[in-house]
Amino acid sequence: MVAQAVNSVRGWVEVALGLLWPHRCPVCGGVAGEPETGRVCANCEETIPRITGRQCEVCSRPFPINFSEAFVCQSCRDRQFHFVASLAPVEARGTVRDMIHRFKYGKQRWLAEPFALWMAELSSDHRIKLEEIEGLVPVPLHKKREKERGYNQSLLLAEALAKKWKKPVLPVLERVRYTETQTHFDRKERMQNLRVAFRVRAGAELQEKKFLLVDDVFTTGSTLDECARTLLDSGAGAVWAITAARA
Ligand SMILES: [Zn+2]
Ligand SMILES: [Zn+2]
DSSP, rough: HHHHHHHHHHHHHHHHHHHHOBBBOOOTTOOOOOOOTTTHHHHTTTOOOOOOOSSBBTOOOOOOOOOOOOOOOOHHHHHHOOOSSSOOOOETTHHHHHHHHHHHHSGGGGHHHHHHHHGGGGGTTTTTGGEEEEEEEEEEOOHHHHHHHHSSSHHHHHHHHHHTOOOBBBOEEEEEEEOOTTTTTTTTHHHOOOOOOOOEEEEHHHHHHHHEEEEESSSSSHHHHHHHHHHTTTTEEEEEEEEEOOO
């Protein structure tokens, strides 16, 4: 009788935990091979467009041809970003695009975990020295947008990644303008739309420190560029960026 009750309690606890932190494949919903939160199952892993080969040194745009030297894409040669480099583990297409959508608009906050697992694999990327990074700075949402959505997806990513890298999350930026959704804008329009959209919070000490910006998707890089510019203008020493995916 007691054992039965214990089992039933344990069962309910597992159900409750499963709802909070499902040990399920984030792509197919099947039980993943190992009980690790957010790990994609072996079958689905093959469908993930990883960025592992040759890519732009600055924006991580994948490049099909294997150059032997470091490669900077045309659009990064035309334009000087304020961040040193922006890293991304996967491309935002196929199953990843769907995951991003569920993460941003479907209230599936737990998807920060699988993305953070992939992002964490970039710890040894030659473009960044983690030990020099002061902390992870999430790209902020405007308060109004955050209220509508219920959360800031970039903050969730920063928190999940910070835990794996044992770095602090430093939410030193705030969004002061409620900008239009950027989806239908080209690069120039995006830059105009973002002008003076961010500022450093009062009291934040940035002096010469190095920061890593965290965002969900790298599309044109305009949002990250504007955030990096804001940090540098307030005295930061250097800024890198990392996103869950690269469009
Ligand atoms: Zn799967
Ligand atoms: Zn590039």
